[in-house]
Amino acid sequence: LDRIVKTEGWSPSFLDQVAFFRVSRNSPRCPIVYEPGIIIVGQGRKKGYLGDKVHLYDPDNYLVLSVPLPFECETIAEPGYPYLALSVAMEPRIIGELLAEMDEGLPLPEPVSGIGSTPLTEPMANAALRLVECLRSEPESRILGPQIVREITYHVLKGPRGSALRAVATRDSRSAQIARVLKRIHSDYARDLDIRMLADEAHMSVSAFHHSFKEVTSSSPLQYLKSIRLHKARGFLIGEGVNVGMAADRVGYASASQFSREYKRFFGESPREVRG
DNA sequence: CGAGTGTCCCGCCACG
């Protein structure tokens, strides 16, 4: 992996559901959003902070996210030994196909947390190695890659975190309803979203909605929405260099001063300081 | 689920 992944931060692979990540030195706790999928670590380790829990992932434990989640993460890399990892997206279509064939028992304790790390089993490590190997060549990635990703997805489903993926994939389950609302938040974050409306969409009472939402995301609906808005704003500020007032407006804040205040509290630096 | 309580966010303001 060290030989393949040269660039710092995220880099794409020949497969769009797979990406590499490299960090050469320790990085302090900072807020980030992860998409649904798994993170397999080759070297170094990370700590993910969500709510009052810490999720450690390292070469012996992979991280599983069943929904997109904003959390804070800290990277630990020994000098000369950068943190190297592989992220593999879990595709709903593949999960559905596998579940149909697997005949897993249906009843699950539900809803369940959207994040968790779990021991890297031998078959999983084996598949991950073969995936990395085949990603070295474009034709092999194209021809062999999807099969290996499918295999990895299967191992995740069989593992301890499989139930979280199954829950989200199970139509009309509470987890799936929450996942749908999260999708809506991610596309409509700039609009006025009130919780009653989101609860309706999840076919739940407002209080049941709050409860399920917290089970899955470890945060409340408003807090989650706020995180997404601030992350999107950061993207606009860094990526497009828009001014602060514009960024506030684009992510749905009516008050630029409120935006500025919350941005600083969230990221530890004011929006002005990060404009690209 | 309904309702009380606590938090959030907007609007307005001052300041640099």
Place this chain on the structure above:
DNA sequence: ATCGTGGCGGGACACT
């Protein structure tokens, strides 16, 4: 002047 950052108050509504 414009733009960004913060303080304050209260109505609204998120959360328990």
